[in-house]
Amino acid sequence: ALAPSAPATGYTVASIPLAVTTPPGPTTAGPAGDDAVSSPIPLGFTFNFYGIDYTSITISTNGFISFDASPGSGCCSGQLIPNAGIPNNVIAIDWADMNTSNGGNIDYYNLTSPNRFVVRFNAVATYSYTGSITSQIVIYQNGIIEIHNTDISTGHPTQTQGVENATGTTATAVPGRNASAWNATADAYRFSP
Secondary structure, eight states: OOOOOOOTTOOEEEEEOOOOOOOSSOOEEOOOSBSOBOOOEEEEEEEEETTEEEEEEEEETTTEEESSSSOOOOTTSOOOSSOSSSSOSEEEEEESOBBGGGSOEEEEEEETTTTEEEEEEEEEEBSSSSOEEEEEEEEETTSOEEEEEEEEOOOOSSEEEEEEOTTSSOEEEEEEEEEEOOOEEEEEEEEEO
16 A cells, blocks of 8 residues: 655644654664764655655764755754755754764664654764753654654754755744754654645
């Protein structure tokens, strides 16, 4: 069955219970360092994001993933979304100035029944503030996106959590988490098309 198309108008966001996924076996390491962006990573399925089908994502160490092959690193703080400036086409877990060289790591894996792609930020440290990100993005083949925040305490003054389309003209941020200072402990949000 084909995934439903996410409307070009975007997503609704709702708070849900924290439900962290567990990898079924070994995971694959994501990008590491400061302002690093991965090469395109296959999702293992087709995902419809703002009405466009994608089969891969890129990961920035600065707290977001993108459906663009070369989105830029997003240094050095989260944009107020929507914003036509790059990067666009993003799912932001905590877009801020992060650096795995100061601690933590990023990894990813697939799950089935239902088909999901999971990107985890595991105690990823900031570049110059205190605190870290422990959270995960879960992309469901059926079009749902979830962000599960175990602990986000970066101390960064400009952090963003939300989704934004390919042109930066439409976005849905988690309330209170759009280019502002915030922390999160044991909460989660679902973005529904």
